[in-house]
Amino acid sequence: MKEITGAAALVSALKSEGVRHIFGIPGGAIIPVYDVLYEEPSVRHILVRHEQAAAHAADGYARALGKPGVCMATSGPGACNLVTGILNAYMDSSPVVAITGQVPTSFLGTDAFQEADLLSLMLPITKHNFLVKSVQELVEAVRKAFQIAMAGRPGPVHIDLPRDVQTSKAEVKIPAEVLRRRKERYEPDPHRVEEAVKLIEEAERPVLFAGGGVIWSGASPELVELAELLGAPVVTSLMGKGSIPEDHPLSLGMLGMHGRRAANLAVTECDLLIGVGVRFSDRSTGDARHFAPKAKIIHIDVDSVEIGKLVRADVPIVGDAKRTLREILKALRARAKRGVRSEWRERILQMRREFAPKMDYDDVPLKPQRVIKEIMEVLDEDSVVVTEVGQCQMWAAHYYTVRGPRKFISSGGLGTMGFGFPASLGAKVALPHTKVVDVAGDGSFLMNSQELATAVENEINVVCCIFDNSYLGMVKQWQDLFYGGRRSQTYLGKSPDFVKLAEAYGAWGDRVTRPGEMAPKLREALKCGKPAVLDVVIDPEEHVLPMVPAGGKLDQMIVGD
Amino acid sequence: MRTRIFSVLCENVAGVMMRVSRCFTRRQINMDSITVGIEPSGLARIIILFQADDKMTAFMRKILLRLEPILEVQVLEPENSIAREICLFKTRKLEEEEMSETIRLVQSAGGKVLEIREGSLIGEIGGNHEEVERLLSSLGQGMLKEVARSGQVYLSRNNRGSS
Ligand SMILES: Cc1ncc(C[n+]2csc(CCOP(=O)(O)OP(=O)(O)O)c2C)c(N)n1
Numbered sequence: 001m002k003e004i005t006g007a008a009a010l011v012s013a014l015k016s017e018g019v020r021h022i023f024g025i026p027g028g029a030i031i032p033v034y035d036v037l038y039e040e041p042s043v044r045h046i047l048v049r050h051e052q053a054a055a056h057a058a059d060g061y062a063r064a065l066g067k068p069g070v071c072m073a074t075s076g077p078g079a080c081n082l083v084t085g086i087l088n089a090y091m092d093s094s095p096v097v098a099i100t101g102q103v104p105t106s107f108l109g110t111d112a113f114q115e116a117d118l119l120s121l122m123l124p125i126t127k128h129n130f131l132v133k134s135v136q137e138l139v140e141a142v143r144k145a146f147q148i149a150m151a152g153r154p155g156p157v158h159i160d161l162p163r164d165v166q167t168s169k170a171e172v173k174i175p176a177e178v179l180r181r182r183k184e185r186y187e188p189d190p191h192r193v194e195e196a197v198k199l200i201e202e203a204e205r206p207v208l209f210a211g212g213g214v215i216w217s218g219a220s221p222e223l224v225e226l227a228e229l230l231g232a233p234v235v236t237s238l239m240g241k242g243s244i245p246e247d248h249p250l251s252l253g254m255l256g257m258h259g260r261r262a263a264n265l266a267v268t269e270c271d272l273l274i275g276v277g278v279r280f281s282d283r284s285t286g287d288a289r290h291f292a293p294k295a296k297i298i299h300i301d302v303d304s305v306e307i308g309k310l311v312r313a314d315v316p317i318v319g320d321a322k323r324t325l326r327e328i329l330k331a332l333r334a335r336a337k338r339g340v341r342s343e344w345r346e347r348i349l350q351m352r353r354e355f356a357p358k359m360d361y362d363d364v365p366l367k368p369q370r371v372i373k374e375i376m377e378v379l380d381e382d383s384v385v386v387t388e389v390g391q392c393q394m395w396a397a398h399y400y401t402v403r404g405p406r407k408f409i410s411s412g413g414l415g416t417m418g419f420g421f422p423a424s425l426g427a428k429v430a431l432p433h434t435k436v437v438d439v440a441g442d443g444s445f446l447m448n449s450q451e452l453a454t455a456v457e458n459e460i461n462v463v464c465c466i467f468d469n470s471y472l473g474m475v476k477q478w479q480d481l482f483y484g485g486r487r488s489q490t491y492l493g494k495s496p497d498f499v500k501l502a503e504a505y506g507a508w509g510d511r512v513t514r515p516g517e518m519a520p521k522l523r524e525a526l527k528c529g530k531p532a533v534l535d536v537v538i539d540p541e542e543h544v545l546p547m548v549p550a551g552g553k554l555d556q557m558i559v560g561d
Numbered sequence: 562m563r564t565r566i567f568s569v570l571c572e573n574v575a576g577v578m579m580r581v582s583r584c585f586t587r588r589q590i591n592m593d594s595i596t597v598g599i600e601p602s603g604l605a606r607i608i609i610l611f612q613a614d615d616k617m618t619a620f621m622r623k624i625l626l627r628l629e630p631i632l633e634v635q636v637l638e639p640e641n642s643i644a645r646e647i648c649l650f651k652t653r654k655l656e657e658e659e660m661s662e663t664i665r666l667v668q669s670a671g672g673k674v675l676e677i678r679e680g681s682l683i684g685e686i687g688g689n690h691e692e693v694e695r696l697l698s699s700l701g702q703g704m705l706k707e708v709a710r711s712g713q714v715y716l717s718r719n720n721r722g723s724s
């Protein structure tokens with residue numbers, strides 16, 4: 001067997017995991033790896049302009065593709081810049097593998113130049129992390145990292161790679177299989193399934209509550225089948241958006257603080273709630289003690305920690321969403337058929353009609369609802385919408401009709417401003433033939449707008465639609481509603497000129513100010529052959545409504561007109 | 562809230578104690594004691610004592626099981642397990658009379674005198690927590706100059722601990 005360097009071993013280990021893209025920035029402590037990448041045609045490295053963007057791009061890539069995304073950085077400052085992005089991936093259960101250079105092992109712990117204690121820093125924000133000390137350990141860590149990232153509930157994994165390990169030579173074998181002693185439980189306990197089926201049969205008004213776990217386990221077909229079999233509506237968390245095509249008659253859209261009224265009311269009225277691959281976050285449930293007050297709860301999740309953590313579960317089922325739903329469907333079909341709850345179904349369809357969100361505003365300044373409506377006219381069911389954080393995000397989550405899994409990507413658990421644009425670049429790299437649109441806020445976009453350079457240089461042609469309200473709008477909304485309109489430090493003003501900013505980077509820029517302009521300009525932007533920025537000037541006074549105040553009850557919403 | 566005992570079997574990898582202990586810190590739980598030993602298999606067994614109610618105990622067990630190096634978490638109940646701890650102690654300089662009284666106290670409590678040097682005694686007591694406590698309190702704070710305790714280790718009486 002031939003001796004190879006750690007750096008070469010890393011790259012071939014990555015290749016054997018099927019890695020084709022890496023987002024990153026080099027530096028002193030990881031030059032040996034970049035030296036190998038220099039002549040490696042099968043791995044495309046995308047040079048970003050800030051490491052936070054590398055992590056978000058890898059995250060967006062992973063969510064769009066359903067496979068791990070990889071980011072890379074140098075030691076110290078480079079690695080620390082990844083931290084927000086890794087935590088974001090952890091909170092939203094996204095499989096990101098992060099690899100960072102580290103000072104040589106003999107310097108560890110000495111405050112050497114650009115040393116940071118990454119083992120400690122990454123430990124609480126990853127599913128697992130490694131500090132590898134030898135070339136053999138390195139190749140095993142890579143194999144494990146990819147397994148762990150995807151096993152059960154997905155999540156990020158970090159490998160810290162001292163410089164001397166990159167340069168030292170060893171005979172290594174890329175292991176076909178590595179021993180992971182810990183094993184996830186995917187198959188549901190049949191007794192629990194039986195209990196669940198009993199509750200389902202008895203229920204008059206069942207509701208399905210789907211989270212990101214449905215998407216990661218590929219359980220959308222089973223989810224829709226169960227909904228149709230029962231005549232039960234499906235509500236989703238932000239992560240679960242797209243788990244059912246939202247134009248399906250039984251889809252009520254997102255639940256919670258900025259959820260749809262019909263979704264919040266259905267949950268309040270239901271007598272059985274089936275949570276699938278969802279963690280009942282406070283943004284979804286409001287006051288957990290009054291969540292689904294009339295309902296028994298079945299909670300299905302592959303991560304047992306989530307079950308019973310925030311909301312009581314009458315039937316807890318630890319298992320993979322797809323396999324569990326299949327078992328439930330099988331058992332239901334084998335029984336005397338109860339079939340569709342027609343009365344409940346009628347009520348759902350009626351709520352869906354009654355509370356259909358209004359979007360056809362003609363106002364100037366533009367209403368964001370109108371902008372989303374025009375975006376929907378242009379995008380097809382395959383298109384991916386990525387969002388930033390704030391009002392823009394909640395308008396997209398509330399109004400945009402997603403027609404399939406992995407077509408709506410947003411920062412949920414961490415709510416990270418600056419996520420959307422780099423994540424959209426990751427999604428576009430993953431799906432080069434798909435239209436990718438970032439629904440951005442002016443504040444969020446500026447947190448990673450330097451990535452316009454990355455997009456232009458690498459010809460990653462996404463369209464960023466900035467919902468420009470000159471405010472940190474979501475914070476302003478809270479100030480308006482709960483702090484007597486005292487808008488402390490939320491006015492952003494008129495700088496920069498986003499069109500000129502785009503042009504300065506060599507991207508395409510245009511401004512949208514009137515109803516009817518968005519659709520044609522978005523079409524043009526998608527066809528212009530460059531990354532594009534649309535500065536969409538919207539009404540700064542608009543709030544995201546309805547809204548359930550933090551800790552409130554879902555049926556007690558602040559409503560608009 | 563009462564004392565809970567976890568017996569955690571895990572891979573003996575760097576940082577595993579940190580991984581385990583931060584799970585408790587993050588949930589505002591102070592550990593009463595944490596000890597670790599390596600089993601013949603090369604795996605490590607960590608014994609953790611902490612105060613919690615039933616719900617938190619079940620939650621913490623699942624939290625630990627989610628960690629990659631952790632293979633098994635047994636919840637030990639005091640009545641189904643054997644507990645031991647060892648304690649070394651050094652007295653201040655003793656007068657002759659005090660010394661013979663101290664030696665008597667230590668020996669009658671089942672302890673051992675390990676060394677007497679320059680009028681100060683180094684002794685050992687092993688046993689369950691109460692036995693150790695009893696001797697230490699009968700010696701009294703004024704007498705003891707230094708105390709080193711192992712923390713409690715537990716072994717399940719069953720072949721499988723309740724989990
Ligand atoms: C990194 C980060 N800093 C601060 C916040 C707090 N925050 C939440 S929404 C928001 C305003 C976002 O403004 P903008 O991107 O313009 O979106 P808008 O709400 O105006 O649509 C802020 C500051 C955050 N979520 N993330």
Ligand SMILES: [Mg+2]
Nearest residue numbers: 441442471473
């Ligand atoms: Mg704004």
